[in-house]
Amino acid sequence: MQISIRGLTKIYQTEGKTFRALDDVNLTIDANTIFTLLGPSGCGKTTLLRSIVGLENPDSGEIRIGDEIVFSSEKNIYLPPEKRGLGMVFQTYAIWPHMDVFNNVAYPLQNQNVSKEEIKKRVAETLALVQLGGYENRPATKLSGGQQQRVALARALVAKPKVILFDEPLSNLDAKLREETRKELRAFLSELGITAIYVTHDRIEALALSDVIAVMRSGKIIEKGDPHKIYFRPDSQFVADFIGRANLLAGTIGTCEGEFALVETAIGKIKAMNPKAFPVNTKVVVCVRPEFIRLSSLRDERENNLFKGIMQHLVFIGEAYEADIKIGDTLLTTTVSPTKSIQEGDEIAIAFDAQHAFIVSE
Amino acid sequence: MPQRGNLTLHLVVIVGFLTLCPVLMLLLGSFMEGFGEFNGLTVQKYVTAYTDPGLQEMFVNTLIFTLGSATVATTLALFLAYMNTRTNIPFKFAFKVISIVPMMIPHILFCVSWALLLNPSNGILNKLFMDLFGLENAPFNIYSLWGMIMVEGLLDLPIAYLILAPAMQSFDVSLEESSKVCGATNWKTLFRITLPVLRPAILAAIILVIVRSLASFAAPSVLGIPGRIYVLPTHIYRMISTGFSADYGQAAAIGMSALAASIVLIYLYRYLTSESSRYVTISGRGFKPSVIDLKQYKYPLFTLVGVLSFVLIVLPIIVLLYASFLPYIMVPSLKAFSMMSLQNWNEVLSDPISLLSLKNSLMLGIGGATLGVMLSILVAYVIVKVRTKLSGVLESLSFLSFSFPGIVVGVGFMWFFVQTPLYGTIWALLIGYIATYLPYGIRPMSSAFVQIHASLEESSRVSGAGAFTTMKRIVVPLLIPGIVSGWILMATMFVRELTLSVVLSRPGSEVLAVQILRFSEDGLWGQLSALGIIMIVISSTLVVVVTWIGNHFSGMNVKG
Incomplete structure (x- = not known):
């Protein structure tokens, strides 16, 4: 009915x-x-x-x-x-x-x-x-x-x-x-x-x-x-944050490329999905779910979104480590396999695909 | 503390004496030939007492009276509690007043004021109706079974309300809502869900009112005796008050029935209150329950509540005040007001017996409540904090006397005091009062002790406070409300005590309520009213002063 x-x-x-x-x-x-x-x-x-x-x-x-x-x-x-x-x-x-x-x-x-x-x-x-x-x-x-x-x-x-x-x-x-x-x-x-x-x-x-x-x-x-x-x-x-864990990065849309856009944020340019087709110069927020952020080797130039940072905190929760990575003044959260040999304070690089980052309204 | 066991033992002995002495003496006395001498066992008193031809009528009267009062009190209390907790009726503070204030008006005065209003010969309202409608005879006769039931029902209304209101407050509204979603109308929901779920609380209220009305002496004596309607307490009273042929043996024999009935009822009550906790269901964080909108019935229903509170609180006081200035009872008129004088007041204030009763009641109220609260603190401490087998015995002992009808305790104590020099003194009354009303002091004290969880004391110690500081800054301030309410309760009950006093009081140890009963028996309404107003002023003053001191004291401690 x-x-x-x-x-x-x-x-x-x-x-x-x-x-x-x-x-x-x-x-x-x-x-x-x-x-x-x-x-x-x-x-x-x-x-x-x-x-x-x-x-x-x-x-x-x-x-x-x-x-x-x-x-x-x-x-x-x-x-x-x-x-x-x-x-x-x-x-x-x-x-x-x-x-x-x-x-x-x-x-x-x-x-x-x-x-x-x-x-x-x-x-x-x-x-x-x-x-x-x-x-x-x-x-x-x-x-x-x-x-x-x-x-x-x-x-x-x-x-x-x-x-x-x-x-x-x-x-x-x-x-x-x-x-x-x-x-x-x-x-x-x-x-x-x-x-x-x-x-x-x-x-x-x-x-x-x-x-x-x-x-x-x-x-x-x-x-x-x-x-x-x-x-x-x-x-x-609000919805992005409420429905699951999310890294939220405020920024401004620089250029639009089809269904993607480049957003200027505090950690640098991020290429992300732009499903709502926000025009250039709109103030937006980029959302990346922690499960899509992976550790990368520093020299992998083919990555869309590649950032260098420092491993700030590692918290062991059994099936994984919860990791806070510091890039500039911004903290990004991700999960790291407990088999990786990384320690707090290490210099690392992270990457995520443009398909897995998306732009939401402020 | 090593002396804890000793303390418990001492208290068991003291409370055991206070509780069991009257019962054992009653039992013993019922098998004795004469009063005061313990020689030769006989069952003659039982035979005489229980073959009295008037006995059956008395028992039937008692049954109708207690069941009737319970019905009146519980029905009214249900209505008030429902209106207050579940509807959008205006001026909700009125309900708190209704539930507390009547306790300050002594029962005997409440009964007297209704006698003044509705007695068949010159009751003010009766006269008024006769004048208005040109009636030949008085339309109402308060000296009847229905009159007793109505007045006793109103007197016991606060008790029923205090049981029902919290039960309704904690009622899970989703039980009703789900019934409506399941297709039941409001009425059907009321009768199939609301009332059945509240059944244990309703039954508990009914039983407690039955216990109270079975022990009640004010309404049966003031309203029943003039109409020759006797119930258990007045039947016993008749046996011991008829001057030269007083028979304490028969009184004890009949008293055993009253005692047995009360004990059975109170255990039923305890069973039901524990039963009601079985009905507790899973409760969630709870959506704020929607109150029932009374719509156009809002003000008519409130008027009903207003009339009820007027009848319960304002009317008795006004009637007494009015009567205290008049030479005899008459309908308010210009003539009546022109005849007003202070004569009754002068007479009462120069009457040596009235003054003595005033002094005695004050001493008993203040001294008795202080002693009673001190004993209650110790007993509550042992019951709540020292959890041993012996303290369990103490708990049962201290609860037992809750159910004893005052007149029966009085007769039992009489058999004891007559052996001692205490007979006929104010000390006999003091011991009797504390024995009968100890449960009322223990209850607020034990809930105060329950609140003082061990961790509150422990965290004070961990925070660097010594035992003394902890006592002063943590324990005592938390106990103050319990002490204050226990003291008020006991002091007001002692100042107005009637049932026990009519048995124990002798020339020289008169108390206020007994003196008022004498005035009422002699028809001296004016003097009665003057003394009654003094009595109300005393109990209200006690309440106000002690509450103020309590607030002040605990306030200081919180700040300091």
Whole structure:
């Protein structure tokens, strides 16, 4: 089911100050995709999710789910959450402690006209789907965190909702379980072919799970795209920095050569991709991900971007060294194989391909 | 510290005496022939006490009274707590006032003021309604079971509120939100999610109010006795107060039922409060819960809250003040105001017994609270910081007396004091007060000690402060709030103590509340009101002064 959002704005008044939790958000979420809202805390992603599900009543704008308008400030429409027919997994799971697993999962069906046998059958099916078959009579509070999370998922799915929403559902799991659940959830949702909206502040979770990521900041959606686009070709410095480790070098575009441009920076001229086709003399930022910076021999003239520097810090983290390399007054970060025999203070040279450096707006 | 074990042992002996002495004496006394002499065991008192033909009615009354008060108090408290924590009702500070201030108004005065308003012969409101609507008879009779239930319910409302409000505050709102997303309406969510999840807290509130109303003496004596409606405490009181034929043996025999019921209830309460922690679910960083918008009901609902706080706090004081200037009770009118004088005040302030009761209550309040807090500090220290088997015994002992009805403790102590020269002295009252109210002193003290985590002291030592400096700059300032609140609680409770005092007080050891009860029995409303106002002023002054000293003291230490 497609979801489209037009001009959505939500303003909070706290202690005389106005705070725009959502600031004119326009967004279309295609049917049967896993769509992630990613951003730092306070960026408005949870408010947006809660507006879609109906727990938040925005100040202006319009939300459509499929063909149905569920919220419109102009037409004075506000459908309460119980009428929207969606499923949601809460950050705290919100498992009702006074009910057993069966009643927790059966609850959405009990609120519709579904016969007892049918409820029993569908709860059993859904529990089997989340690998909790036979857990019907367990008290909900006696389950582990991971199991509670799956009960919450079963409850969100049991009524076959049009859309399922997730509010940071993995943040209460420990690191290892989180990684496993992430994989399972991705496979599970792709198989169901359901529209899913997922809120997180964890970039790896977003990259691993999503078909489409929308990055939010200060109540606005600043960029939207598939995980590869967001990671390798973001438009802005903020997104480049937020989605992964990045070396960011401010500069001015000197010359343009097709899809490349030469940028004057503090460490010298850098040849980089210019996907947004910024013209000459624009102030921009060059982004190079640490994994693309490699150590080079000093005399290799064929390199596009070759810089001499000093190995400032080496930090051993097991699978590699994290290295800070000083070029002039600028520090660049990279990872170095632990087998290399380099020491702090050594003079070295680094290089990276022009295809792996890209220009973003300031 | 090597003497720690000794300290624990001493405290176990002291607290054990205070807690168990009245119980054992009650048990012993219930099997004795006469009062004060321990010779020849008999079950005659039980036979007589439990074959009384009026007993069944008394038990039924007690059941209706306690359950009724619990229903009234818990329902109102639920409403107030929900409004305060979950909706956008205006003027939320009013709720704090409602939950604290009624504790400053002595229960007996609250009951008297309702008697003044709604008694069937000359109750002010009754007269007013009769004049307004031309009625033949008084429309309300406060001297009835429903009158007792209503007043007791209002008296116990703060206790129920103090249990329910934190439970609602910590309620995870996403439990309700997920119910709505699952297609349930607001009403359905309230009845299928909110109330069931709060069930342990609601039951705990109900049980605590039942315990309180079972021990309550003010409403049953001021409102029940004139209407000949007896419940357990007044039934026991009747047995020992009828001058020459007082029967402490029968009183003890009946008292055993009250005691047993209270102990069972309090253990049920403890079980339920530990049960409610089982309901604790995973809580996240939590999105700020959206408050429920009351829309057009906002101000009507607030008016309801306003009326409730008026009835709880303002009305009793106004009525007493008004009555204290009048020769007899009448509806406010020009005539009434022209008849006002200071005569009642003059009479009370020249009445030697009233003055003696004032002096006794003040001494008991200040001296008793000081001794009580000192004992509480030591007990709390041992319970919280010295964790041994013996300190566990101490904890159970100190909690036990929480459930004892005052009148039963009084009868038990009576059997003890009559053997000693303390009988009929103010010291008997002092010991009885501390024994009964010790749990109220220990609770704030132990939470203060819990706050002083060992690392706070340790880091002070590591920072170069000696043991003395650590005590002065770290431990004492952190304890001050606990000491202050414990002292206030005990002092105000002692100044207004009634239930225990009606048993233990004798000519020469009168106290304020007992004197007020005498005035009420004699229908001397004017003098009663004057003395009542003095009583309220004393307890409020105590609260204000001690809070000020506490703030000042801890403020100095933080700065210094």
